[in-house]
Amino acid sequence: MAETIQATDARDAGRALRGALGRFSTGVAIVTTLASDGRNTGVTVNSFSSVSLEPPLVLFSLARRATIYRAFEQARCFTVNVLSQKQKLVSNRFTRPSSVTWDDVACSAGTNACAVLAESLAWFECERHAEYEGGDHVIFVGRVTAFGTSGEAGEPLVFYRGNYGSFLGDERVHPDLSGTLGEFSSYGWGGM
Numbered sequence: 001m002a003e004t005i006q007a008t009d010a011r012d013a014g015r016a017l018r019g020a021l022g023r024f025s026t027g028v029a030i031v032t033t034l035a036s037d038g039r040n041t042g043v044t045v046n047s048f049s050s051v052s053l054e055p056p057l058v059l060f061s062l063a064r065r066a067t068i069y070r071a072f073e074q075a076r077c078f079t080v081n082v083l084s085q086k087q088k089l090v091s092n093r094f095t096r097p098s099s100v101t102w103d104d105v106a107c108s109a110g111t112n113a114c115a116v117l118a119e120s121l122a123w124f125e126c127e128r129h130a131e132y133e134g135g136d137h138v139i140f141v142g143r144v145t146a147f148g149t150s151g152e153a154g155e156p157l158v159f160y161r162g163n164y165g166s167f168l169g170d171e172r173v174h175p176d177l178s179g180t181l182g183e184f185s186s187y188g189w190g191g192m
Contacts, residue, residue: 027048028159030045030081030094031062032115033075043068045060058142072140077112081122087120116148125145127143128142129142155167
């Protein structure tokens with residue numbers, strides 16, 4: 001039987017809420033920017049989402065207490081790198097961005113000078129468009145100025161219930177893209 005937890009009733013409501021939210025599988029991305037001294041910096045997120053096609057907007061959220069928060073608070077641009085299964089180790093490294101050394105990170109500078117990570121399935125170079133209060137997080141919205149995809153059809157890195165997983169698509173079943181799902185599908189980005 002399903003259990004309903006009232007946020008005000010549970011002693012450990014935060015942990016229970018995190019566990020419930022973890023049942024929504026997400027992709028994994030590393031968002032990169034330049035620190036105030038011009039060096040690359042970045043952080044692993046699973047809070048990336050498309051917002052709008054006209055204008056082309058995406059978002060991610062970042063905890064205010066994150067050591068890297070100040071770099072993004074001051075940044076004018078950033079790049080979202082959508083990770084492939086091959087990038088589990090680099091994803092792990094960027095969960096603690098203050099300890100990342102970039103010497104062996106395979107990347108190139110994008111048109112906005114932020115790092116585009118090798119082997120990423122897709123990347124979205126963004127100018128900062130807006131930021132919004134989000135409780136203990138800040139929601140950063142970026143306007144996509146350039147984007148790209150890898151030449152190969154790799155598998156995405158998926159996060160579910162605190163662990164990495166994979167996506168095993170059933171090619172026999174296709175979503176109905178005529179409604180709202182179609183408005184946010186990858187097909188919409190081709191017209192830019």
